Amino acid sequence: MDESIVRTEEQEFLEEDICVAENLVYKKPKTLTDIDLHYCPGCGHGVVHRLLMEVVEEMDIQDKVIGVAPVGCAVFAYNYMDIDMQEAAHGRATAVATGIIRVLPDKLVFTYQGDGDLAAIGTAETLHTCNRGENILIVFINNAVYGMTSGQMAPTTLPGMVTTTSPFGRDVKTMGYPLKMTDLVAQLPGTYYVTRQAVNNASNVRKTKKAIQKSFQYLQQKKGTCFIEVVSNCPSNWKMTPVEANKFVEEKLIPFYPLGDLKVPKEELK
Amino acid sequence: MAKVKGDIVVDIEKCKGCELCVVACPQGTIALSDKINKKGYHYMVKIKDNCTGCENCALVCPDAVITVYRKSGKKKEKVATISNVQKDMTLEVN
Numbered sequence A: 001m002d003e004s005i006v007r008t009e010e011q012e013f014l015e016e017d018i019c020v021a022e023n024l025v026y027k028k029p030k031t032l033t034d035i036d037l038h039y040c041p042g043c044g045h046g047v048v049h050r051l052l053m054e055v056v057e058e059m060d061i062q063d064k065v066i067g068v069a070p071v072g073c074a075v076f077a078y079n080y081m082d083i084d085m086q087e088a089a090h091g092r093a094t095a096v097a098t099g100i101i102r103v104l105p106d107k108l109v110f111t112y113q114g115d116g117d118l119a120a121i122g123t124a125e126t127l128h129t130c131n132r133g134e135n136i137l138i139v140f141i142n143n144a145v146y147g148m149t150s151g152q153m154a155p156t157t158l159p160g161m162v163t164t165t166s167p168f169g170r171d172v173k174t175m176g177y178p179l180k181m182t183d184l185v186a187q188l189p190g191t192y193y194v195t196r197q198a199v200n201n202a203s204n205v206r207k208t209k210k211a212i213q214k215s216f217q218y219l220q221q222k223k224g225t226c227f228i229e230v231v232s233n234c235p236s237n238w239k240m241t242p243v244e245a246n247k248f249v250e251e252k253l254i255p256f257y258p259l260g261d262l263k264v265p266k267e268e269l270k
Numbered sequence B: 001m002a003k004v005k006g007d008i009v010v011d012i013e014k015c016k017g018c019e020l021c022v023v024a025c026p027q028g029t030i031a032l033s034d035k036i037n038k039k040g041y042h043y044m045v046k047i048k049d050n051c052t053g054c055e056n057c058a059l060v061c062p063d064a065v066i067t068v069y070r071k072s073g074k075k076k077e078k079v080a081t082i083s084n085v086q087k088d089m090t091l092e093v094n
């Protein structure tokens, strides 16, 4: 036998490494900067930032989108989203967005606002922007408290919910009832698409992303105001672990703020 | 080895140890480490080799630190079958 030939068993060389480019299924979008988010561990703000930027990357609209950042925990949103952004005074984001879309009607403009921002100090701006049907997307992060200022009661706080300014629980007789902004704006003729979503589990995250995708498509078609409420969390001020906080979202917040579309375009109704 | 279909890569220095990925994983593939990162958080690690690449962990991660890979299609792909090899021969697959 020829010495130079080594008889090997029939050998199969198998591709073992899964972490190769062709198998990539999920990666942080490039439109999200590499700056570490300042949010507390488990905060829903991070998830919604990421979803917005995923959609911007996938729709290839980075140079067309202009965001308006709020006052609240998301005040530094412009550090994380690699797009043109403008900071607004507390509650005034939709008024600022109105200015932008009127001057630059071909841009895709969105606001990003908390419940203290949108549903308390900014109620008037929000309702009138929706009533005028400005061609913008309003992203409303409802975590049922004023997160940034250390957990005071918001208009969205649940009845009986303990906050720093309702230490014995929200008493609706003296503190009023939770304000369902999303239900209100759905009644206004100016709004085109109104939906309530959540980011407390993977399935809801997928649905929230779809809602964002749809909204940007409607903005491209100049259909009018799109409004997405995202039922979110605030583990730090709720004094819960992130896992407990998302359970609270599931068990307490979502039953009070049911998820789903409140207004869908007439032409899409079967 | 188990039928691995997926895998994840975690940027452990950016992880905040919130544990949301751990409860979102249907396979029990991941957990928080006993060790901490530079920020002082217990970071997420793989403890089992049974990831399916379903993306759930990455979807719920607020800090976008997880990259997910999934092998598409059938079983393992056969790259080459070698029978007779000469001594001193260098073999290159791919």
Ligand SMILES: Cc1ncc(C[n+]2csc(CCOP(=O)(O)OP(=O)(O)O)c2C)c(N)n1
Residues within 6 Å of the ligand: A071, A072, A073, A074, A090, A113, A114, A115, A116, A117, A118, A121, A141, A143, A145, A146, A147, A148, A149, A154, A234
């Ligand atoms: C005109 C004005 N009034 C009040 C404040 C104080 N302030 C800062 S953030 C905030 C509320 C933030 O709550 P929310 O909008 O729900 O955002 P979150 O932090 O919960 O995301 C308030 C009242 C301010 N910065 N400016």
Ligand code: SF4
Residues within 6 Å of the ligand: A038, A039, A040, A043, A044, A045, A073, A143, A147, A148, A233, A234, A235, A236, A237
């Ligand atoms: S205070 Fe609440 S809303 Fe603000 S970053 Fe922390 S968890 Fe998020």
Ligand code: SF4
Residues within 6 Å of the ligand: B006, B007, B008, B024, B025, B026, B027, B028, B029, B030, B050, B051, B052, B053, B054, B055, B056, B057, B058, B068
């Ligand atoms: S991709 Fe799916 S199976 Fe793999 S670790 Fe993440 S959640 Fe678990």
Ligand code: SF4
Residues within 6 Å of the ligand: A042, B010, B014, B015, B016, B017, B018, B019, B020, B021, B022, B043, B044, B057, B060, B061, B062, B063, B064, B065, B066
């Ligand atoms: S969800 Fe993200 S930040 Fe939280 S523990 Fe998992 S990898 Fe870390």
Ligand SMILES: [Mg+2]
Residues within 6 Å of the ligand: A114, A115, A116, A141, A142, A143, A144, A145, A146, A147, A154
């Ligand atoms: Mg809030």
